[in-house]
Amino acid sequence: MLDKTLTILSNTELAPDTFELVLGGENGVERPGQFLNIAVSGFFLRRPLSVCDWTADAATVIYKIVGQGTAALAGFKKGERLSVLSPLGNGYDLQKCTGLTAVVGGGTGVPPMYGLAKALIAAGKDVCAVLGWNTASEVFYVDKFRALGIPVTVCTADGSLGVRGFVTDGLPEKLDYLCACGPEPMLRALCKAVTAPGQLSFEARMGCGFGACMGCSCETLTGPKRICKDGPVMDKEEILW
């Protein structure tokens, strides 16, 4: 884990209340699905945000304004600096992904699926993406997913764009492996709908983000796990719903 002061390269609104933040400087990220824990001045706890895309010296996160901390983060400008702990969490294990892997993201669960899709493609895997939002105005990054050259299905709950319904309505007829990130009801529905094995990433209100406080522990079939340190990615088969 690195403790770095990273420089904001951009902080751009992609959709109403949804921002893409690019942070310049060494980030140490090794695998898709890992996250950064960002200190926002005036707020005691850091904000854990999953990595959407990264190079050795730039990391992109996408966040939605859900409270005062993320609202304050949206006010930061290019050139300002943020204290960041990185990389955190285990990330996705690409080796487990065999056959056709569907990367499925819902809302703020979409961003880590982008880095994952890129990494899977680079590893020579067969990938398709299923991305879900409530409505067309919330949609972001679809062109970037399409530019990866993989099949992309967009779902909106109100049918204003793509398939009407949830990500479960946009799944390919046959898939061999599932990787997903999104709200818990979405992950639960996916696990019901998909018999193939997979990995899911979870979000939680965290204290430290690096395994010290037990603030985000959950019970699994393989024992108690800290979402921040032993996760946020867990095998679909070990989740106790």
Added chain:
Amino acid sequence: MVDLSTSLSGVTLKNPVIPASGTFGYGYEFAELYDINILGSLSFKGTTLEPRYGNPLPRIAETPAGMLNAVGLQNPGLHKVISEELPRLRQVFSGPIVANVSGFSIEEYVRCCASLDKEEQVALLEVNISCPNVHGGGMSFGTDPACAAEVTAAVKAVTSKPVYIKLTPNVTDIVAVARACEDAGADGLALINTLLGMRIDLRTRRPVLQNVTGGLSGPAVFPVALRMVWQVYEAVKIPIIGMGGVSSARDVIEMMLAGASAVEVGAYNLVNPYGCRDIVASLPGELEKMGVGDIKALIGGAHG
């Protein structure tokens, strides 16, 4: 050279800085970041007789200048702590260890303390009668002077190591509880545990924490903690480990001036994983500025 060493009931610490229980696990997450042997001691995650999974999520909520937690004493249980966690901790920390013990009955406190008393590296026992996040145990022992005294006496009867009772601030008169523990034979006191609080989510209109209430910690509680250390120091003769919102070397110095012989650092570890290291590193400079050559000279120094 400033002398940072201090002592708790005959246990010498190279400096007064101790990561507080529940914010430092069993040390190894932090040992990956820096050599934790620079610390005076460390208080490990509160241990109960049986393994505990803890409370349902969310367990954490943010507050102005602090946080609420309702972890609920998640820990692997006494047996695993002794057989697995302590041997691992020994590999990364050779200094004296504070064993933090919790329970739901006097018998549980007694059994945990009796077992941990046999562990060589455990230097002193910190008996937590103040956890606000479990039901039917924890804090209920610490809010009544007679119960606090009963736990103290029972634990003292089965241990040879110094026993420090960790007190809750969620009482009308912390001095009464402190005196009761001293009279029952406590070697020292540790204070404060977290202050009971809550938050409500405006979207759901429900409490943020599944447990409804949680313990407030962080800089917000520092003045309350300082005041209680001050009051208890005036009332008892046994040493005090002061804690509550400590986030800097200057806070450590204030705590010691109020009467603490050593100081625990809690929530700050969670937002600055190098927090304790930074505090230890900046203590000598702060003391030199004050013209203090021996940190022990600060203890209780603010009392007339």
